[in-house]
Amino acid sequence: MKTKKINKDKVNVITLGCSKNMVDSEILMHQLKVNDFEVLHDSEEDANILIINTCGFIDRAKEESINTILLYAEQRAEGNIDKLYVTGCLSERYKVDLEREIPEVDAYFGTMELPALMHKLEADYKQELIGERVLLTPSHYAYLKISEGCSRTCTFCAIPLMRGKHISKTIEDLVKETKGLAKNGVKEIMLIAQELTYYGLDIYKKRALSELLTALNAVEGIEWIRLHYAYPSKFPLEVLDTINELPKVCKYLDMPLQHISNPVLKAMRRQITKEETRELIETAREKVPGITIRTTFLVGFPGETEADFQELLDFVGEMRFERVGVFQYSHEENTDAYALTDDIPAKIKEERANRLMDLQRDISAELNQEKIGLEMRILIDRKESGHFIGRSEFDSPEVDNEVLIEAKGNTYLRIGDFANVRIIDSTEYDLFAEPIK
Numbered sequence: 001m002k003t004k005k006i007n008k009d010k011v012n013v014i015t016l017g018c019s020k021n022m023v024d025s026e027i028l029m030h031q032l033k034v035n036d037f038e039v040l041h042d043s044e045e046d047a048n049i050l051i052i053n054t055c056g057f058i059d060r061a062k063e064e065s066i067n068t069i070l071l072y073a074e075q076r077a078e079g080n081i082d083k084l085y086v087t088g089c090l091s092e093r094y095k096v097d098l099e100r101e102i103p104e105v106d107a108y109f110g111t112m113e114l115p116a117l118m119h120k121l122e123a124d125y126k127q128e129l130i131g132e133r134v135l136l137t138p139s140h141y142a143y144l145k146i147s148e149g150c151s152r153t154c155t156f157c158a159i160p161l162m163r164g165k166h167i168s169k170t171i172e173d174l175v176k177e178t179k180g181l182a183k184n185g186v187k188e189i190m191l192i193a194q195e196l197t198y199y200g201l202d203i204y205k206k207r208a209l210s211e212l213l214t215a216l217n218a219v220e221g222i223e224w225i226r227l228h229y230a231y232p233s234k235f236p237l238e239v240l241d242t243i244n245e246l247p248k249v250c251k252y253l254d255m256p257l258q259h260i261s262n263p264v265l266k267a268m269r270r271q272i273t274k275e276e277t278r279e280l281i282e283t284a285r286e287k288v289p290g291i292t293i294r295t296t297f298l299v300g301f302p303g304e305t306e307a308d309f310q311e312l313l314d315f316v317g318e319m320r321f322e323r324v325g326v327f328q329y330s331h332e333e334n335t336d337a338y339a340l341t342d343d344i345p346a347k348i349k350e351e352r353a354n355r356l357m358d359l360q361r362d363i364s365a366e367l368n369q370e371k372i373g374l375e376m377r378i379l380i381d382r383k384e385s386g387h388f389i390g391r392s393e394f395d396s397p398e399v400d401n402e403v404l405i406e407a408k409g410n411t412y413l414r415i416g417d418f419a420n421v422r423i424i425d426s427t428e429y430d431l432f433a434e435p436i437k
Contacts, residue, residue, distance in 0.1 A: 009121075010038040012047035014072075015136070016065050017055025019143045019192050019228075021088060025053045026133035028087075028114060033134065035123035041136055048082040049121070050075075056090035056162055058330035065090040073104035085109065087117055089162040111163055112148075131177035138381060140416035141188040141224075141397060142181050146174055146212065150194035152231060154258075155269045155336035156301065156329065159194050166198050171208070175215050182221030185416070188379060189216070190226040190396060197230050197239070210242040217246045223418070224379065226396055228254040232280055233271040240287040250393040251288055254323075256296040260315040261308035264301055269336070274315070281319055292394035294323035299356060300349030301329045302340035309352050316359055322367060323400050324360040326353045361428045368401070368426035375422050375436060378403045380415050388413050390421075392431075403431045410435055 011032055015025040025041070028051070032039045040047055050072050054065035069086055076084040083106050091098060092110035099108055109117045115125040135142055149164040150157075178189060191212075193199065200208025216225055225248050230239075232255055243249050259265055260274050272280075284291055297312060316324065328349040331342040378390035381397060387404040395401045405413065405421060413419055413435065421433035 008036070008038055009049055010040065010045075010047040011049045011051060011121075012040040012043050012045070014042055014050065014052045014068060016053060016068060017057065017061060017089065019190070020145055020194075021053055021055060022136055023133070023143050023145045023192070024088070024111070024114075026136055028053070028117070029134040029136075030129060030132050031114065031118055031125060032121075032123065034126060034129065035118070035121075037121075037123070039134070041134075049085070050081055050083070051085045051087060051117070054086060054088035054090035056088070056093045057158065058327070058332070060330075062090060069098070069102055069105065073102050076104045076106070085117060085120065087111070087113070092162045093158065131173060131180060135181075135184070135186075137397070138416065139185050140379065140381075141190065142186045143192050144174065144178060144181070144189045144216075145169075145192050146196065146199055147193040151198060152195055153269050153336070155267065155340075156298065156332065158332045158335050161334055163194060166195065166202060168199050168201070168203050168208075170203060171212050171215050174212060175219060178216055178219045178222060182219055187222065187416070187418075188224035188226065189222055190228055191216075192228045195229060195231045196227060197234070197236055207236045209236060210238050213239070213242050213246060213249055217248045223248060224250050224393060226250045226252050226254075226393075228396065230255045232257055232277060235280055237283065237287070240284055243291070244288045251291045252294070252394055252396070253284065253288075253291060254294040254396070258296070258298045259301065259304075259308075259312060261304070261311045264304055264308050267303060267337075267340070268298075268301060274311075278315075278319075292322040294325075294396070294400065295321050296325040296327060297356060298327050298329055299352040300344040302331075302337060302343055304329075304344060309355075313356060313359060316356065317363070320363050320367070321360070322364075322394065324356070324363075325399065326356050326360075328353050364401075365426070365428040368428065368431055371423045371431060372426055373423060375420060376403075376433075377418055377420055378433070379418055380405075380413060382415055383407060388415075390419065401429050401431060403433050405433050405435060 013025050013029055015022055029039045055061040072084050075081050085107050086105050087109040091108045095108045107120055118125040147168045149166045150159050151166040262274050376392045378392050380388050380390040382389050386407050388407055390403045420436045422436055423431050423433050425432040
């Protein structure tokens, strides 16, 4: 039992990193609330307990996490807060080092140690609340984490070190969670995992992403289902048929390719070739007409030559992906690639990333120009600077294109509602539209 106090404990949860971390914070906050804590998120308001949910994926993320810990460790040392706890990926990966270097933190917890964190707070971890959470996204969309960890062996990736092996949630649990989200007004769910296509192999002994999508498609109230983080090697092609056939599944696939040069793909241990990658992209576009493919690439991997990078540029120019993100290689200790020499200077990594994004910006501008005059259905996310801002089924929040509608004269539009619009103008990454009344 938690000791009663005259002043109720107020907890501020600071979330760093990706959407998967956000879901972890949402679950943590719900557990705290049912234990009678007052809970804030990334708030400037005073709180006597701080919990930092860290990211440890690449250098920049680690630096942000460490700087955040140091900031609040100073406040803890000065007595401005009563307790400071750190959880998440950085804490999982570097717990011993952090305990030694930043002892002002009261305790560090790994990615799977929520029960221990709750116990430290003298609170009860309620197993029966699995799937219930406080939404940190706008109320009309939410991320649905379908599995934890990753069993792939990419040489550059530290995620298995922080999140462990792949563990799927059951279809029944995910349907229950989705029904709860729909009951609270969520209309769009984004399926996330370290690796979507591995879903089900551990518990059903087969890839079961299509079966999961079919079950989620039947949940009343959900209108869009979006797929994030699909691995290209041995991609289950039946998923493409499912995307095409199920009305609620967006014609959208986020599939990080990382590179296209065969020597680099082999060194990365991506288990796929350039030729197989091209065939997969062509098959996806054939099976799902109009599909938007979002991908990410990693530049500056050890040994990447200018010829390798030019091959990547040529491939992106040929494939004309609808959405592209670029990361610069980060030399991560304890990964297999750490044994290689990080031989690409930072300046060259940055220059290659910029060249690739310059190319993609031009492609995006051309593809958006082609949409002028088209009618589409959008979901309105927010209102700012005199515009309602929404997205089509071909765009995910925060990372993709947006559709802007002048708010003046269209006051009947509402955040969280769908609207039918006609595209009237475009830029590299945005569309402008008018409602179809």
